[in-house]
Amino acid sequence: MGAILIFDSGLGGLSIYQHIRQALPNRRYRYLADSARFPYGELQPQELIDGCVARIKQHIAAEPVDLVVIACNSASTLVLEPLRAEVDCPVVGVVPAIKPAAAMSHKKVIGLLATPGTVRRPYTDELAAQFAADCEMVRVGSSELVWLAEQKLAGKSVARTALESILSPFIEGHADVVVLGCTHFPLLREEIAQILGPKVRLVDSGAAIARRVSQLIGDIGASDDGFSGHYFHTGEKPGPQVCTFLAQQGFTSIEKWP
Numbered sequence: 001m002g003a004i005l006i007f008d009s010g011l012g013g014l015s016i017y018q019h020i021r022q023a024l025p026n027r028r029y030r031y032l033a034d035s036a037r038f039p040y041g042e043l044q045p046q047e048l049i050d051g052c053v054a055r056i057k058q059h060i061a062a063e064p065v066d067l068v069v070i071a072c073n074s075a076s077t078l079v080l081e082p083l084r085a086e087v088d089c090p091v092v093g094v095v096p097a098i099k100p101a102a103a104m105s106h107k108k109v110i111g112l113l114a115t116p117g118t119v120r121r122p123y124t125d126e127l128a129a130q131f132a133a134d135c136e137m138v139r140v141g142s143s144e145l146v147w148l149a150e151q152k153l154a155g156k157s158v159a160r161t162a163l164e165s166i167l168s169p170f171i172e173g174h175a176d177v178v179v180l181g182c183t184h185f186p187l188l189r190e191e192i193a194q195i196l197g198p199k200v201r202l203v204d205s206g207a208a209i210a211r212r213v214s215q216l217i218g219d220i221g222a223s224d225d226g227f228s229g230h231y232f233h234t235g236e237k238p239g240p241q242v243c244t245f246l247a248q249q250g251f252t253s254i255e256k257w258p
């Protein structure tokens with residue numbers, strides 16, 4: 001049986017991988033970080049679509065997989081349809097958890113914390129119109145926060161002042177639920193929660209994605225092969241702290257790809 005391929009621009013997809021691995025501990029995992037093109041939130045839509053489709057197709061042509069998870073909101077809001085048209089296996093995407101956030105909000109003011117690309121996508125507007133029409137939505141798009149998440153895993157401290165300034169629109173706008181609409185941001189959940197305080201609930205899509213993957217893997221009839229984890233990256237090799245973190249996450253190899 002093939003592996004589950006998890007794809008992101010960098011380390012953010014690990015927040016999704018952690019949920020999937022918890023649900024499906026005895027599977028083979030391949031993680032592809034397109035770090036050469038990081039950060040995705042700054043790429044033009046067509047450039048993002050073409051690069052993601054090409055890389056994933058090339059990767060699974062070399063090593064077939066049972067299922068692909070686009071563990072990136074910035075990519076999923078654009079790439080799902082073109083990719084599904086090109087590959088045979090199921091493709092699961094991660095999009096901002098606007099629907100549960102709207103249902104949870106008492107004040108009917110929700111925050112969307114995502115990349116600059118995701119906050120302005122038509123896909124996001126459609127989610128908001130469909131599921132949060134009764135809510136005001138405060139949108140913050142930040143690539144700086146994506147960098148801060150990568151730096152945290154590289155062992156650097158996260159400056160509280162930088163976080164305060166990025167998150168201030170949610171405090172000023174009185175949001176009571178904030179959507180972590182980028183897979184990098186659950187990696188900073190504690191730091192974000194400290195600034196927003198206990199009255200602001202943070203929601204992400206990790207658990208829902210793990211449930212969806214479990215369901216599809218069952219439908220495919222894939223069997224448990226025993227766990228293995230292999231990490232691939234397109235850009236620079238990750239630094240020593242990140243390599244240690246990846247080993248703790250179960251990855252036994254880290255390879256430049258292709």
Ligand code: DGL
Nearest residue numbers: 012039040041073074183
């Ligand atoms: N982790 C990604 C997301 O969910 C991409 C972040 C980036 O590369 O800008 O949007």
